[in-house]
Amino acid sequence: MSAAQIRFATLWRREVNRFMKIKKQTIGAPLLETFLYITVFGAALGSRIKHLHGIDYVLFVIPGLIMMAFSTNAFSNNSSSILQQKFQGAIQDQLSSPASPAELLLAFSLGGFMRGLMVAVLTFLVSVILVGLPVEHVLVLVPSLFLVGFFFSQLGVLIGVRAEQFDDVAFAQTFVLQPLIFLGGVFYSAALLPQPFETLTRFNPLFYMINLVRYGFVGFSEVSIALSLLALTAATTALFLFNLRLFSRGYRLRA
Amino acid sequence: MAELALDIQNLEKRYPTGVEALRGVSIEIEEGAFYGLLGPNGAGKSTLIHCTTGLAQPTGGSIEIFGHDAIDNYAEARQAVGLAPQEPNIDWFLTVEETLDYHAGYFGMPRRDRRERTRELLETFSLTEKRDERTRTLSGGMKRRLILARAMMHRPRLLILDEPTAGVDVELRLELWHYVQKINQEGTTILLTTHYLEEAEQLCDRIAFIAEGQIVAEGTSPELAERFEVPNLEDAYLALVGRKELSRSHIELAPEVEA
Numbered sequence: 001m002s003a004a005q006i007r008f009a010t011l012w013r014r015e016v017n018r019f020m021k022i023k024k025q026t027i028g029a030p031l032l033e034t035f036l037y038i039t040v041f042g043a044a045l046g047s048r049i050k051h052l053h054g055i056d057y058v059l060f061v062i063p064g065l066i067m068m069a070f071s072t073n074a075f076s077n078n079s080s081s082i083l084q085q086k087f088q089g090a091i092q093d094q095l096s097s098p099a100s101p102a103e104l105l106l107a108f109s110l111g112g113f114m115r116g117l118m119v120a121v122l123t124f125l126v127s128v129i130l131v132g133l134p135v136e137h138v139l140v141l142v143p144s145l146f147l148v149g150f151f152f153s154q155l156g157v158l159i160g161v162r163a164e165q166f167d168d169v170a171f172a173q174t175f176v177l178q179p180l181i182f183l184g185g186v187f188y189s190a191a192l193l194p195q196p197f198e199t200l201t202r203f204n205p206l207f208y209m210i211n212l213v214r215y216g217f218v219g220f221s222e223v224s225i226a227l228s229l230l231a232l233t234a235a236t237t238a239l240f241l242f243n244l245r246l247f248s249r250g251y252r253l254r255a
Numbered sequence: 256m257a258e259l260a261l262d263i264q265n266l267e268k269r270y271p272t273g274v275e276a277l278r279g280v281s282i283e284i285e286e287g288a289f290y291g292l293l294g295p296n297g298a299g300k301s302t303l304i305h306c307t308t309g310l311a312q313p314t315g316g317s318i319e320i321f322g323h324d325a326i327d328n329y330a331e332a333r334q335a336v337g338l339a340p341q342e343p344n345i346d347w348f349l350t351v352e353e354t355l356d357y358h359a360g361y362f363g364m365p366r367r368d369r370r371e372r373t374r375e376l377l378e379t380f381s382l383t384e385k386r387d388e389r390t391r392t393l394s395g396g397m398k399r400r401l402i403l404a405r406a407m408m409h410r411p412r413l414l415i416l417d418e419p420t421a422g423v424d425v426e427l428r429l430e431l432w433h434y435v436q437k438i439n440q441e442g443t444t445i446l447l448t449t450h451y452l453e454e455a456e457q458l459c460d461r462i463a464f465i466a467e468g469q470i471v472a473e474g475t476s477p478e479l480a481e482r483f484e485v486p487n488l489e490d491a492y493l494a495l496v497g498r499k500e501l502s503r504s505h506i507e508l509a510p511e512v513e514a
Contacts, residue, residue, distance in 0.1 A: 003363025010360025018348050089344030093405070096308040096338055097361035098330035255270065255302075255311035 008103050011094065015111025019077055026077065030119045034069045035126070038062060041187055042131070052189050055218050059134075062127050063214040064186030066120050070149050071209075074116035075156040075177060078108055079169045082160030086253070095254060101247035105240075108160075109153040116149045133217060140225060141216025147232045148209050154239040161243075161252050180206045190222055208232065257285040260321060260413045260444035261307065267315030268302050268468075276302040278468040279316070284446060284461075286321070286412070289439045291459035292448045295496050299468040300448045301341060304417050308338045320413060334362060337411030341418045341448075343398040347391040351382055351401055354390055355408050362409035369408075376404040379434065399423050403431065413444045420451060432458065452489045462488070464495050471495060 001009070019026040042058035049057040085091035094104060127133040135141060159172045184206030190198050201207050208228040215221035221228075247253065261284040268277040277299045284290045292300050305311035307318055309329055318325035323332040345354055352373060359369040377383045380400040385393065390401065403419060416435070420428045436458065439445050449455055455462055456476045463473040472479055472495065476488045483491040490502050 001365070006363045006365065007361055010357055013360070014346075014349075014357050017353070021348055085346065088347060089340075089342055090346035092310055092338075092340065092344045093346075093358055094361055096310055096333060096336070097358075098333045098363070099361060100330070250312055254309065255305060 004103075007097070007099055008107060011099060011103060011107030012110050015077075015081060015107060016114050018081055019111065019115045026073070026115055027118060027122075030069055030073050031122055034065050034119070034123050037065050038127070038130075045187075052192075053220055055220055056131075058131050059218050060189075060214070060220070061187055062123075062131070062133055063217040064184075064210045066123050066127070066217075067145070067148055067210055067213040068181050068186055069123050070116040070120040070145060071152040071181070072116075072173070072177065073119045074112040074149050074152040075159070076112075076169075076173060077115045078112035078153055078156030079160040079163065079172065081111060082108060082157060083163045083166065083169055086160075086163075091253065095250075102244060105157065105243055105247045108157050109150065109240075109243075112153040112156050113149045116152065120145065120149075134219075135217055136219035137216050140212065140229070144209070144212035144216050144229065144232070147229070147236050148213065151209075151232065151236040151239060154236065154243055157243050158239065158246070161246055164252075180204055181210075184210050185222075186210055205231075205235065257287060258321065259319070260284050260286045260288065261290075261446065262319040263303070263307070263316070264318075265316035266303065266306060266313055266318060268299075268306055268311060269314045276468055277306070277313075277316075280465070280468065280470055281316075282463060282470065282473075284413075284444060286444055287439070287442055289435075289445045289458055289460050290447065291455035291462040292446060292465060293450075293452070293455055293462055293492060294448075294465035298465045300465055301417060302468075303465070304338065304340075304415055304446075304448070308336055308415065309333055334409070335412045337406035337409065337414045339403045339406040339414075339416050339419050341421065343395075343402050345390045345398060345401060345405075347389065349390055350387050351390060351393070352377070352386040354401060355405055358405045359408045364409055372408055372410075376407060380404045381430075396423055396427055400427065407438070411443070413446065414438070415446045417448050418450065419447070420449065420454060428454075452492055456488045464492065466495060 038058065041061045045057065051057060052060045082091070124133065159169055163169050183201065184204045185201060190201040190207065193201060208223050209232060211221040211223045212225065212228050212232065215225055261282065263280060263282045266277050266280040269275050280299065280303060292303070294300050302311060306313045307320070307325060309325065320332040321335050323335070325332040349357065355373045355376060356369050359372060364372070377386055380403060382397065382400055382404060385397060390398065393401065399419070406414060419431060435445055447455065447459060461473065461475055462479060464471050464479070472482055474482065479491045480487050483494040485491050485494055493499050493501055
């Protein structure tokens with residue numbers, strides 16, 4: 001391995017090591033939360049709603065829950081990791097190393113991505129065993145989940161870099177991210193909503209992400225797949241480039 | 256003339272708040288030197304160190320580390336520098352051994368080299384028994400040992416010690432003195448900031464006084480004393496900060512000591 005490869009592998013290893021050391025909190029708790037959602041919405045509501053757009057309600061909901069688990073874990077991992085390291089001053093050890101801004105940004109991003117991916121994959125496997133969750137369009141599902149995970153990893157990095165106290169991270173998660181996810185159609189179809197809520201839902205970017213993932217799993221979507229993939233790719237690229245600019249300038253990282 | 260380990264010219268740092276921490280600082284430190292930087296709190300010592308190590312971004316001037324520009328060729332420049340900061344900035348999630356191993360990884364050291372170097376420095380700084388402990392459980396002195404060991408992990412050619420002995424016991428202070436003198440004799444250039452003037456006097460070849468973001472005097476300890484027309488470095492420092500009345504020569508000895 002070259003020095004640059006060792007450096008990047010170490011930066012990435014540190015991020016994964018951080019969440020694996022507290023896996024009850026970082027992996028166990030999100031898994032439990034997701035299964036509680038499946039139990040409540042699948043078993044309780046599912047027995048009354050039965051089907052949505054011809055799909056079993058529980059199968060309709062699970063793709064959104066997998067996407068929610070991926071995104072919230074990727075986001076919260078990165079925002080917390082960066083803020084904690086800023087708070088402790090430990091980030092100085094990485095900032096004073098020869099690592100480039102792109103290496104630092106990618107390593108921080110991949111930490112959250114890995115955690116989100118682990119929770120999402122575990123949720124998927126259990127869903128396959130319990131309710132026979134299908135994968136209808138793997139070529140849509142894989143890039144969609146990759147883009148969703150990377151987008152929220154980047155968003156977590158952005159909030160972590162900007163944050164000056166833990167309240168800033170909690171605010172973004174509780175008052176911005178959670179409402180957008182819940183109002184993005186994880187548990188319902190936008191077509192069932194009365195106006196103006198149906199139209200408003202279409203202004204929520206999470207609605208398109210949930211539909212992409214749902215299409216990948218069960219083959220149903222309320223939006224154009226090609227357009228949604230294109231928009232998500234553009235948004236993820238733009239956010240990555242924006243973060244790269246912040247890292248290059250040392251925004252709230254270097255004095 | 257030896258190669259310059261650190262060549263700082265007209266360095267300026269103005270923070271977004273408008274505070275001018277450095278106002279045209281120039282320092283040249285030859286390779287192999289043991290260089291002291293003294294000044295009161297808020298004089299600009301830590302800002303200068305942060306600019307040198309990439310933790311702060313200069314607003315003017317230039318910094319070269321062994322001929323590498325600290326901004327344009329930051330990777331080569333930072334590879335040559337080890338920093339033991341004033342505040343223990345260690346990761347609470349890591350163990351002592353991981354702290355050293357990860358640091359070496361950030362500097363591209365291969366695994367086998369990392370293991371050997373970790374073992375060597377754990378031994379040197381009496382940390383072997385603590386190798387598996389989380390850093391947050393360490394005492395203040397142990398944390399100080401760890402950040403010193405970490406700074407030396409990647410065998411830097413320029414070692415920057417920002418008040419390394421602040422708040423440590425006599426034993427560790429003397430251990431550190433012996434160690435840094437040894438590695439200096441082996442060729443490592445050292446930049447030391449300290450508030451302990453006897454430390455600077457004993458260890459440093461040359462010393463610079465910094466005040467209000469400017470270098471106000473530079474030379475050997477006797478040269479500085481001569482420059483301020485006082486008998487020793489401490490009095491020169493007191494003259495610099497305008498507190499000559501605090502000189503030890505004004506302290507009357509207690510009668511029993513006199514007897």
